[in-house]
Amino acid sequence: MTDWIRATAAHMADALAAGEVTSVSLTQAHLDRIAAVDGDVHAFLHVNADGALETAAAVDADRAAGVSLPRLAGVPIGIKDVLVTQGLPTTAGSRILEGWIPPYDATVTRKVREARMPILGKTNMDEFAMGSSTEHSAYGPTHNPWDLDRIPGGSGGGSAAALAAFEAPLTIGSDTGGSIRQPASVTGTVGVKPTYGGVSRYGAIALASSLDQLGPCGRTVLDAALLHEVMGGHDPHDATSLRSPVPGAVAAALEGASGDLSGVTLGVIKELGGEGYQDGVKQRFEEALDAARAAGATVVEVECPSFVYALAAYYLILPAEASSNLAKFDGVRFGLRVERETIERTMAATRAQGFGDEVKRRVILGTYALSAGYYDAYYGSAQKVRTLIQRDFAAAFEKATVLVSPTVPSTPFKLGERIDDPLAMYLNDVATIPANLAGIPGMSIPAGLAPEDNLPVGFQLLAPAHEDARLYRVGGALESLLNASWGGPLAGLAPELATSAGEAAR
């Protein structure tokens, strides 16, 4: 009997199409898994059992009636709680939106529904996507299935943990500075940040508008590709969305699966490695490069000198834009209201109670960065650094097909270890941030377990803007090669989670 929850989404889709399994049983299996393990993992903030089964049943009925269905129809999915879902609670990990039921769907939510994928629920995240560990969720952290005492990454820790815990085959995340890629790295899964504008942001609760992108998360490169093609495309409701066609991610992933990397040059970014990077991380990264060479790839070093300013630029641009994006949470039209005698006092009391510390920190920082007399020095100059970073990338891509680096300098740290040191927390993002600043696409695939702690390491690939397919081809190839060396996908090596039968996730 197939343990369906451990199958890939691609396999599930094929099996559904072939009638080997029903969507209802597939969905139920995942709901059972959630009930069994999510008490410990806490990947989900809301489980949509009835809604998911309803969708599954409708898909099964249509399939039986011979209705033509989209490729992923009936394959269940989890959605990061940053995405607005009509009729389903949407909190962005914050108390200020506790209980909010949106009256509309995000464009990507609509696409998921049109793809007929049962929505298992909304996954946990750092509040308003501000964080790298999901410890800043107002609803309690998510635990890394590889070691429940450790962080699952952030801000999209829930989406990544759900995959690693086999609670969902596919999840949707959002990435502003690494919030898809970094959790993928520390949970041994695959996460992709598309080219900026490749996926509609309409209905994604905004953090930093010029950096945010929604993206696909899965356990394999092909699975991520399948979801990428569902999510991508121009949206007239998002003025920044690209008009170019959705990348041929699936074709590229299938092509890459052969493992052939001849003709491909990997550009190792000098500034994203070396000091500050954990030994085991560096080791696995080098081993991956060796595997690539053996498969025909050329490996060169590229220099991107402006990257040393990337963290500073990011921690000016993000708070500035976020401070403005979060102003709408004022207790007037929706969400929490802490009533006082005047609306001014009501707004201030509401936001004081509804926002967590990290959010307050960044909102105040952003307010400062934009305030009179400081714009040029802060936000203004940070925007210029973006230009420098784009130029460095452009020069580097002249020399390489894709650029590579470890995704994160370290393996997942323990819960509570960095929570009191914001700056230490921010260092998590140093390798992932440049891609958001430049708008180029990036992917993290598992690179193995670090020998010193047996915890997941991630391998990051970056491609030029609009060249998302390149990530899937090269990433797919590398995945094949590495899987071969491990005897199977890394996700299969995760420790068994203790199950508590009958305990439902919140």
Add this chain to the structure above:
Amino acid sequence: MTNLTYDDAVRDFDPVFGIEVHVELNTKTKMFCGCLNEFGGEPNTHVCPVCLGLPGSMPVTNGKAVESAIRLGLALGCQIRESSRFARKNYFYPDLAKDYQISQYDEPTCFEGSLDVVLDDGEVVTIAIERAHIEEDAGKNTHVGGTGGIQGAEYSLVDYNRGGVPLVEIVTKPIEGMGARTAEVARAYVATIRDIVRGLGISDGRMEQGSLRADVNLSLRPKAPDAAAQSAVPFGKRSETKNVNSLRAIERAVQYEAARQAELLLAGQPVVQETRHWHEDTSSTTPGRSKEQAEDYRYFPEPDLLPVEPSRAWVEELRGTIPEHPAKLSARLREEWGFSELEMRDVVAADALVLLSDTVAAGAAPQAARKWWLGELARTANEREVTLQDLPVTASDIAELQGLVDAGTINDKLARQALEGVLAGEGSPAAVVEARGLVVVSDDSALEAAVDEALAAQPDVLDKIREGKVQAAGAIVGAVMKATRGQADAGRVREIILARAGVQG
């Protein structure tokens, strides 16, 4: 209240003023979403996630609004920026759904323009325009409890229907050198803007409905012996007066502020740089609430929107759609119509230029058009306390009405009755004439019968006429008109009477 007059103020001081006009565009939909852009409407019936500021929502620019803004900029002699971006103006207020307004900051789409304004006596002054930029409107707060105003209100209710409506904000440079005519110029400037936006068809330009709003800035500086020396005198502190809801109020607000500031300065007291509110009932301004700290709007380029980059070719194409400047239009029409300067000035003062022009275009003679619009209709509008444009009668109605008179179908008196019917909503002039049977009776036999009846009641009239008192016929004409409820052709009746008397008319 002040004891000084405006005349005193401008005698002793040199006023410098500026005006910010907000024009509400009449696009079908809002600036950044597809909700209906319509005045009135039940609360919160024209709202969506975007204009309601719901989490996750995103704006998309209304291309028609951009086009209207560019046309307005061209009509104001502005340059059109090759690349302009929207910017967020960040502040918290319940009627501002996102708690920031999408506006333009250092890259307004239109900038550096100038507008000729014709004053009542024909003098032309040129107003330098700093910029005209595009932005969205806020919703509407209604204050409950207290007197209904914001002070002392218990709570407020917010309607976001107006939130997101497209606005163009026109800002003048500080205007110096208008001296005693400052108040007049301020009013005439706004009136000209109003004419322009109506002429362009981009806005109703109705101050009483809020589709045209003006804030008036005024400061005084000591008078200098000549113009050159005057320019060197630094500007004084200025006040900004809001809530100025009519052309008349603009003039009065300038007068009041000048007097108020002059009184302060003469008493050796400083003028506070502040925002004030105009009160129509007391014809005065009062200070707004003092703010705890100056507002810092933290402008930055709107990341959710892309730059507006109108091609030069398109801008030139739009330039071709700009109608004549109202002053030029007025001069040209005056010549075409053969009106005297005084007559034309009355037309412009009555804000009837476009109405007359449309009426003439529909076939009426200019003088006839003027007679109707500045006569009967102006009277009616005054009684109803509305503008001519508000009356439920169109230019083509009037042309049709005059046409009926010219054709002899009705006379002047009957025309007035027909007009009453049109104003009452009974239909077009022709329809009213038919329905009410207002046709002039020119059927001889009917007239003769009526004349004979009247003569029978006043037999001595015929004798008087034969004696040479031709004017005695008037009594019979009057009687016949009365008997026919004014529908007799008076001229023909007179002829018949004279014929009865055997006299030539």
Add this chain to the structure above:
Amino acid sequence: MSSLERADVARLAILARIDMTDDDLDRLSGQLNAIVDAVATLATLDTHDVPATSHPIPMANVERDDVIEPSLTPAQALAAAPQAEDDRFRVPQILGEEA
């Protein structure tokens, strides 16, 4: 780049409409100054002839036609309102004034 005094943070908290206790202000000033120092590296960069990038993928003239799209019903719009009255959002007394 200047360092943030507690009074500065208090002023920023008012601008950002977030109530802060004295403890909050103390804690936040310290943390913010650390961050501000960290981002101060930007000051060492000479970018005077570098144009700013506000949109990572350059585009322009993205507009929609002046065509009506469905609105929410008042019920939908007000469904999440903390307080509503007469189909409008109810808020406590407004102290300030429209900008």
